[in-house]
Amino acid sequence: MNITLDRPFAATERGKRSSNEDYILPSSEELAGLAGRDQRLFMVCDGVGGAEKGEVASALACSSFQSYFDSYLDDDDPSEEFINKAVHYTESRFDEYIAQHPEAHGMATTVTLLYIGASGIIVAHIGDSRIYQFREGKMIYKTDDHSLVNSLLKLGKITQEEARVHPQKNVITRAIMGTEHSVVAEVDKISDIMQADRFLMCTDGVTECFSDNELAKVFSLGENPESIKNIIVELCTEKAKDNFSFYILPIQSVQKIAGYKQYLLSLFYSFA
DSSP: OEEEEOOOEEEEEOTTSSSOOEEEESOHHHHTTOOSSSOOEEEEEEEEOGGGOHHHHHHHHHHHHHHHHHHHOOSSOOOHHHHHHHHHHHHHHHHHHHHHOGGGTTOEEOEEEEEEOSSSEEEEEESSOEEEEEETTEEEEEOOOOBHHHHHHHTTSSOHHHHHHOTTTTOBSOOBOOGGGOOOOEEEEEOOOOTTOEEEEEOHHHHTTOOHHHHHHHHTSOOOHHHHHHHHHHHHHHHOSSOEEEEEEEEEEEEOHHHHHHHHHHHHHHHO
16 A cells, blocks of 8 residues: 655644643654655643653654664564563663653653554544544544543443543553653554545644544545645634644545556556
């Protein structure tokens, strides 16, 4: 499967907070010159922690994953085992940083990761930052939050409406903190991908402003990805209490390699 991205769009803003503890990969600076077709790894992370070290946690997670992928990923797509080895490597990097900066103890970050592979799109997440897949304005995939509120929701103890306004809605049950609190990423591979599908990776600063249905409506307007970006930024700037960051990844084309090879073979035998 040969998946080609159209131009990606992204934003990372501090919202009404005094600083921005989110981080995206590629960074905002790298995005300016990003063609989209050659970049395979994308991340959006939401950092938390004392002494304003959340921004360190999110940036360190992104750089650690990028380093691990650059060093160890061969021609195959990253497996669940590979991604969780990258998680453990990142936790070790956290240990090293905290050992040198004890005031950073307690820093943590959520992680969303999307990799454009040869067999599909591999997604992974830790925490309550999300990945969505939209097709013709309909949501066909969404990650499952690692959060207290989502656990209560799945147990049937609260409703969807109660979840949106729950006083503990920001309490996450899984985050990268270091090897002392080691976690496992939830990993999926998406093979159902079509031209014009759009993927959204975002922190909870976005999802506190948009319900799933509202996001689907935005993606159903027929707007180009840049216009969708502007709509999200405008509303989040007005409403978000938290930092907000996101990537919009539009699928330009999908070529089924196996089918293409079969087509070439049929041509060969027709002339034999």
